[in-house]
Structures are given as C-alpha cells and as structure tokens.
Amino acid sequence: xxxxxxxxxxxxxxxxxxxxxxxxxxxxxxxxxxxxxxxxxxxxxxxxxxxxxxxxxxxxxxxxxxxxxxxxxxxxxxxxxxxxx
Numbered sequence: 527x528x529x530x531x532x533x534x535x536x537x538x539x540x541x542x543x544x545x546x547x548x549x550x551x552x553x554x555x556x557x558x559x560x561x562x563x564x565x566x567x568x569x570x571x572x573x574x575x576x577x578x579x580x581x582x583x584x585x586x587x588x589x590x591x592x593x594x595x596x597x598x599x600x601x602x603x604x605x606x607x608x609x610x611x
Contacts, residue, residue: 528586528587528590530583530586530587530590531583532546532547532579532580532583533545533546533553533583533584533587534546534547534548536548540552544584544587546576546580546583546584547580549575551573551575551576551580553584553587553588556569556580556581556584556585557584557585557588560581560585566578566581569581
C-alpha cells in the first residue's frame with residue numbers, strides 16, 4: 527500500500543487536480559519538469575517550498591496511476607476496433 531500523504535485533492539485548489547501538500551503545485555507540473563530534463567535539485571531550487579519527499583511521492587503517485595493491465599493490441603482491435611490517434 528502506498529503512503530501518499532503529501533498528494534492532496536481539493537476541488538478549490540487547481541480544480542481538484544493532484545497537488546502537493548495542498549499547494550498550487552500539481553503532480554503534473556513535477557512530472558513535466560522531470561520529463562523535460564530538469565533534475566530534482568533544480569526543481570527544489572526553482573520551487574524552494576518543495577521538499578525532496580514531495581517529488582518522490584509525485585513520482586510514486588504517477589507510477590501507481592500508470593499501472594495497468596496489458597492488453598494485446600490485436601485482442602483490443604477485435605473487441606473495440608482500431609485506435610484512432
């Protein structure tokens with residue numbers, strides 16, 4: 527079981543998106559910064575109110591969300607039709 531006590535949801539803050547400790551810093555922002563090459567230390571310098579554990583839990587939350595059952599594409603197509611991107 528994950529302990530994600532730093533990931534919060536409040537409909538009045540960032541429209542209910544997953545945020546860090548009730549601040550207007552979304553998990554999505556942290557993921558985008560990392561995905562675009564920013565190091566954790568750089569993020570902490572740019573956002574001094576964040577703590578290392580905030581970044582860690584944002585990554586853990588994203589990994590948890592990404593867990594999915596693998597469905598073979600052929601079986602998917604037979605059931606639902608081809609994907610249109």
